[in-house]
Amino acid sequence: MEKDMVYVIPCSGIGKASASVGREAAYTVVEDERPGVSDTLCLSLLTLGDEEAQDKVRRHRVITIDGCARDCAKKNVEAAGGTPGSSHRVHDYLKKHKDLKPEGVLDIGEGGRRLAHLIAEDVSSEIDDMVKGR
Amino acid sequence: MKKVGVISCSGESEPEGTIARNAVRLVMEKYRPGATVSLCLPLYLAGDEGERDFARRFPVIAVDGCGKACAKWATEKYSGKVQDCVDIGELLKEWGVSERLSRSHPGRLENEVTERVAREIIKKMDEITG
Ligand code: SF4
Ligand code: SF4
Numbered sequence: 001m002e003k004d005m006v007y008v009i010p011c012s013g014i015g016k017a018s019a020s021v022g023r024e025a026a027y028t029v030v031e032d033e034r035p036g037v038s039d040t041l042c043l044s045l046l047t048l049g050d051e052e053a054q055d056k057v058r059r060h061r062v063i064t065i066d067g068c069a070r071d072c073a074k075k076n077v078e079a080a081g082g083t084p085g086s087s088h089r090v091h092d093y094l095k096k097h098k099d100l101k102p103e104g105v106l107d108i109g110e111g112g113r114r115l116a117h118l119i120a121e122d123v124s125s126e127i128d129d130m131v132k133g134r
Numbered sequence: 135m136k137k138v139g140v141i142s143c144s145g146e147s148e149p150e151g152t153i154a155r156n157a158v159r160l161v162m163e164k165y166r167p168g169a170t171v172s173l174c175l176p177l178y179l180a181g182d183e184g185e186r187d188f189a190r191r192f193p194v195i196a197v198d199g200c201g202k203a204c205a206k207w208a209t210e211k212y213s214g215k216v217q218d219c220v221d222i223g224e225l226l227k228e229w230g231v232s233e234r235l236s237r238s239h240p241g242r243l244e245n246e247v248t249e250r251v252a253r254e255i256i257k258k259m260d261e262i263t264g
Contacts, residue, residue, distance in 0.1 A: 009146070011144075011174065012155075014142055014175075019174070039147075040147050042144050042146050042199075044208060048211065070180060072176035072180040076180055079180075105163075
């Protein structure tokens with residue numbers, strides 16, 4: 001297992017604002033919080049069975065973020081032969097932070113952005129642990 | 135009303151993928167609400183037979199960020215033939231859009247392109263529904 005890079009993979013939800021929150025969290029991590037040690041990839045490539053994408057999730061640490069309990073990101077990573085080191089559901093965060101309800105799919109609003117930030121903080125600290133190999 | 139399936143690639147790592155998702159949402163919310171059905175693409179693998187039935191129940195337009203055409207090929211692999219497709223990378227070339235676009239923070243240019251892509255999708259939907 002290569003420890004230099006962690007793939008943060010959100011689900012591709014098109015119908016739920018929670019999926020947009022998951023993507024926002026993933027972008028916050030890979031672009032702002034932990035650039036250089038984290039990246040993301042198109043989940044659709046795993047659904048399709050793209051060999052290069054499958055190879056990435058088999059060789060690297062993966063953290064998934066799903067919009068709902070159907071866990072598409074987690075299941076698609078597992079079907080590709082990867083094992084997520086940790087998996088998050090936006091809904092679980094929403095249950096704990098009922099005041100941070102996202103507004104819509106296209107614009108998650110201020111509450112949604114704050115929720116995404118909370119998820120990003122947890123994911124970033126997991127990445128630190130993974131990269132250190134703890 | 136005849137419904138059309140419009141399925142976007144996920145495209146999380148590419149700006150064109152974000153444009154694909156947002157254009158499909160625009161069609162669903164603003165331009166053709168009630169006439170558009172969609173599906174979270176990874177459900178083809180993570181979901182059940184009901185979801186894999188998608189292309190047998192509706193004529194499908196696949197909206198892809200790039201030439202890898204994940205929405206098109208995943209639909210054909212798991213569900214059935216697509217009726218039509220949109221390749222955003224090709225459209226950008228055709229429209230002469232060569233600026234660097236953002237996948238995470240769509241601004242004015244990204245939003246303009248997203249609107250144009252939504253109109254392309256609508257054209258194709260109207261061809262299907264007559
Ligand atoms: S986990 Fe839920 S929201 Fe995300 S892609 Fe799957 S069905 Fe859609
Ligand atoms: S079609 Fe291109 S942008 Fe869309 S999910 Fe596939 S690789 Fe990513």
